[in-house]
Structures are given as structure tokens and as C-alpha cells.
Amino acid sequence: MSELANGVCEPCRSGAPQVTEDEMRELMAMVPDWSIETRDGVMQLEKVYSFRNFREALAFTNKVGEIAEAQGHHPGLLTEWGKVTVTWWTHKINGLHKNDFIMAAKTDIAANNQ
């Protein structure tokens, strides 16, 4: 996962290729705790993180927001008492790009450092 976590997102552009089946298999192995959810035909990477209370959940949410801003690639974030659901996909291509896996790995690092 560290190779992914050290990755840098490339600028999102429409027309960029979605990951292939083989690439997805390879990348999923690097972020094993994440799942693929398909919503309205759009494949998304998703993981639920647990926290002791809302304040810790909110702190993590903001940390992920900072990483997203730094990389110019943004997640869906559902922040609840003791839980944050993080969802990564590439809006411009309505699917999954390597950027999303890079960001999932960076999200795990942020959680491990909280």
C-alpha cells in the first residue's frame, strides 16, 4: 500500500481511462479493507472508519479534506457520531481511476495517524 500512498494524483480529465479489470484486481489487493460499491452504474471505492465520538470523526473528516485539497481529488464523506464513510471515485469519468486508489491508501495513512 505504501507505493500507492506515496503516489501523486494526476489532474482529473474527462476521457481518461477507467481502471481495467486486471488493474482493479491489482490495486484492490493494495487496499484490502476497501470495497467496491456501484451506484447508478458508477463504481466507487468505499470504507467505513470507526471513532470514539463525533469530535474524532469530524477531525478525521477534516484531515481527509486537507489531503483531497492537496491532491485536487475529492471524496464523498459521510460524517456521523463515531463513524466516517469515505467514498472515492472520479466524477469526470464516472468511475474508478488510479487516483482513487492512491487516495484510498492516503486515507488509510491518515486514519492510522489519528
Ligand SMILES: C[C@H](O)[C@H](O)[C@H]1CNC2=NC(N)=NC(=O)C2=N1
Ligand atoms: C476542476 C477540478 O480540479 C476538477 O473538477 C476535479 C476536482 N476534484 C475531483 N474529484 C474527484 N473525485 N473527481 C473528479 O473528477 C474531480 N475533478
